[in-house]
Amino acid sequence: MYASDDVTASSYNNDELNIVEVTCPAEFKMCDLAPVLNSILGQDNYRHKWVCDTSCLFSLNSDAAVKLLVESQLLGLLKACPIRQGTANAQEVARNHVDVLRPISARPVHTAMVARRMISSALNIRCAVSSDKRQEERQLLQAARAKKRHAAEMRNSVWDSDL
Secondary structure: OOOOOOOOHHHOOOOOOOEEEEEOOOOOOHHHHHHHHHHHHOOOOOEEEEEEOOEEEEEOOOHHHHHHHHHOOHHHOOEEEEHHHOOHHHHHHHHHOOOOOOOOOOOOOOOOHHHHHHHHHHOOOOOOOOHHHHHHHHHHHHHHHHHHHHHHHHHHHHHHOOO
């Protein structure tokens, strides 16, 4: 059924999507799998797509999460493997549903400053926030912008060979 039953560290590749095929009994539904996956991964930071009654694809955020899920025994009821080692049917579903299986990206850094400003202007009241709090929020947003700008510069410098 599987291309290879032995999973080694060499089976993880950064160029691939972080997709894992999980095989389970036919009676299992997502409500049965979610608590198990949440206990292993720590939170529900994955997307899923059912292949058939007994197989489901999970898109994870990182290679470390893939490795953690594959190496865990999953209570002996479930079998997990990277998509590269999965069934042909699962690989076809993964190719056809790339948009659904795209990893969840981290939420951007934000503060309550904009929401507070919108609400106070809609209600025609003056917002009573200390200048220290406003300065803190501005610095947080500026740091997030700088981090995003730096990441973009690093990404561009790789292509420009300016490293």
